[in-house]
Amino acid sequence: MQVIRYPKREEWEKLIQRPTFDTSSLNDTVSAILSDIKQNGDKAVIQYEEKFDKVKLSSLKVEISEIAESEKKLSEELKTAITTACRNIQKFHQSQAFESRKIETTEGVICWQKAVGIEKVGLYIPGGSAPLFSTVLMLAVPAKIGGCKEIVLCTPPDKNGNINPAILYAAKTAGVNQIYKAGGVQAIGAMAYGTESIPKVYKIFGPGNQYVMAAKQLVSLKDVAIDMPAGPSEVQVIADQTANPAFIAADLLSQAEHGPDSQVILTTTDEKLIDNVLAEIEKQLAELPRKEIAEKALVHSKAILLQNTDEIIDLTNEYAPEHLIIETEDYINIADKIINAGSVFLGNYTPESAGDYASGTNHTLPTNGYAKAYSGVNLDSFIKKITFQEISREGIQNLGNTIEIMAENELLFAHKNAITLRLKE
Numbered sequence: 033m034q035v036i037r038y039p040k041r042e043e044w045e046k047l048i049q050r051p052t053f054d055t056s057s058l059n060d061t062v063s064a065i066l067s068d069i070k071q072n073g074d075k076a077v078i079q080y081e082e083k084f085d086k087v088k089l090s091s092l093k094v095e096i097s098e099i100a101e102s103e104k105k106l107s108e109e110l111k112t113a114i115t116t117a118c119r120n121i122q123k124f125h126q127s128q129a130f131e132s133r134k135i136e137t138t139e140g141v142i143c144w145q146k147a148v149g150i151e152k153v154g155l156y157i158p159g160g161s162a163p164l165f166s167t168v169l170m171l172a173v174p175a176k177i178g179g180c181k182e183i184v185l186c187t188p189p190d191k192n193g194n195i196n197p198a199i200l201y202a203a204k205t206a207g208v209n210q211i212y213k214a215g216g217v218q219a220i221g222a223m224a225y226g227t228e229s230i231p232k233v234y235k236i237f238g239p240g241n242q243y244v245m246a247a248k249q250l251v252s253l254k255d256v257a258i259d260m261p262a263g264p265s266e267v268q269v270i271a272d273q274t275a276n277p278a279f280i281a282a283d284l285l286s287q288a289e290h291g292p293d294s295q296v297i298l299t300t301t302d303e304k305l306i307d308n309v310l311a312e313i314e315k316q317l318a319e320l321p322r323k324e325i326a327e328k329a330l331v332h333s334k335a336i337l338l339q340n341t342d343e344i345i346d347l348t349n350e351y352a353p354e355h356l357i358i359e360t361e362d363y364i365n366i367a368d369k370i371i372n373a374g375s376v377f378l379g380n381y382t383p384e385s386a387g388d389y390a391s392g393t394n395h396t397l398p399t400n401g402y403a404k405a406y407s408g409v410n411l412d413s414f415i416k417k418i419t420f421q422e423i424s425r426e427g428i429q430n431l432g433n434t435i436e437i438m439a440e441n442e443l444l445f446a447h448k449n450a451i452t453l454r455l456k457e
């Protein structure tokens with residue numbers, strides 16, 4: 033982890049860059065796979081599964097009996113944990129439900145909205161380096177609450193062609209049973225275009241590695257909607273002398289262990305805290321099973337010493353982290369000034385892991401600075417809102433002239449006429 037002391041503002045942009053990839057060759061590779069999937073359907077998905085996931089599949093669909101069996105392969109402890117997390121995620125996402133109200137904008141002119149679940153959605157569950165069964169809950173729970181009728185789930189199988197039973201159990205708990213063995217670009221292509229086995233959907237959700245991200249962005253150009261760019265995980269911690277260095281180190285490592293392309297950042301005005309956190313990281317790394325991955329992520333991670341809290345807040349809003357943990361005495365004041373972040377965790381006892389698994393908020397969040405413009409996945413992501421209006425004869429008399437004048441000035445005389453005819457009647 034690099035330590036940067038008192039960087040000048042003009043140096044910030046470079047300092048907070050995410051690790052970059054050669055996206056030109058990435059896009060070429062991904063485009064080629066996508067067009068193969070579009071042309072050759074299941075056959076191509078099976079070939080790419082063999083190439084990238086080293087598995088020979090005879091069919092892509094996970095049988096209902098396999099989903100039911102998953103229950104027997106998990107401990108009671110894990111099943112209870114999945115159920116508890118599912119309940120909290122349900123509670124929080126149900127609270128986001130939209131209440132429609134009829135509004136009379138002018139006397140006799142009534143407008144309202146209706147929320148309708150997107151009929152067919154595709155959920156991508158990463159499985160390359162860790163079986164992210166928690167992501168199943170994060171996507172399937174709001175899809176169900178939102179009223180999506182067809183929910184398709186794709187995830188890469190292991191080398192024996194099996195899906196991790198916790199992924200199957202989480203899907204079952206959330207009420208999803210259309211599951212397919214497909215990962216990476218081939219899964220995204222299959223859900224975007226449809227294959228013999230995998231249905232085409234209207235919107236694709238879910239995080240993934242750089243290939244998955246690139247595939248989602250390419251298919252979204254004309255074939256299907258996507259939730260947002262959710263790529264390599266990241267966390268920023270803002271901390272002061274009241275924070276616990278061991279907690280901070282654990283919080284930073286929790287995102288570093290996701291992948292070598294993850295990035296973690298510590299920002300503080302306390303130089304001693306940086307030394308203590310670095311020492312803790314060394315200590316905790318030694319015990320970490322995913323040490324090698326975390327070490328790679330730490331290479332492009334930073335501890336940044338800043339002059340004052342205002343600088344920390346400005347740098348944070350510029351970085352727009354996926355996750356922000358504020359471990360300071362006055363965390364509420366700082367939180368009030370945060371305008372760009374995916375999800376914020378307040379105080380010494382609110383680790384980012386809580387949101388990753390079970391507090392109730394969603395962990396599918398915008399990375400790479402996209403938190404400046406995107407929200408994380410939430411109930412709205414699975415819903416479209418249709419507007420309705422009903423105008424009475426009296427209402428059109430009240431509003432008609434306004435519309436006529438506007439239409440005439442846009443030189444759209446048929447628009448004007450649609451009003452004039454009714455006003456005369």
Ligand SMILES: NC(=O)c1ccc[n+]([C@@H]2O[C@H](COP(=O)([O-])OP(=O)(O)OC[C@H]3O[C@@H](n4cnc5c(N)ncnc54)[C@H](O)[C@@H]3O)[C@@H](O)[C@H]2O)c1
Nearest residue numbers: 084158159160161188215216239240241262265290396397
């Ligand atoms: N932002 C979020 O909300 C969020 C949430 C969870 C996870 N994540 C991130 O998701 C990512 C998961 O990545 P992962 O790799 O473990 O799983 P993954 O499922 O995203 O990727 C695995 C797939 O990548 C494909 N692939 C691998 N090498 C390839 C190559 N050379 N060419 C083409 N395709 C190739 C394979 O098809 C494989 O099935 C991590 O970066 C993690 O940080 C983000």
Ligand SMILES: N[C@H](CO)Cc1c[nH]c[nH+]1
Nearest residue numbers: 164166167265266388395
């Ligand atoms: N932190 C990840 C999102 O960036 C989500 C996750 C899943 N499991 C553990 N963590």
Ligand SMILES: [Zn+2]
Nearest residue numbers: 265286287388
């Ligand atoms: Zn995580």
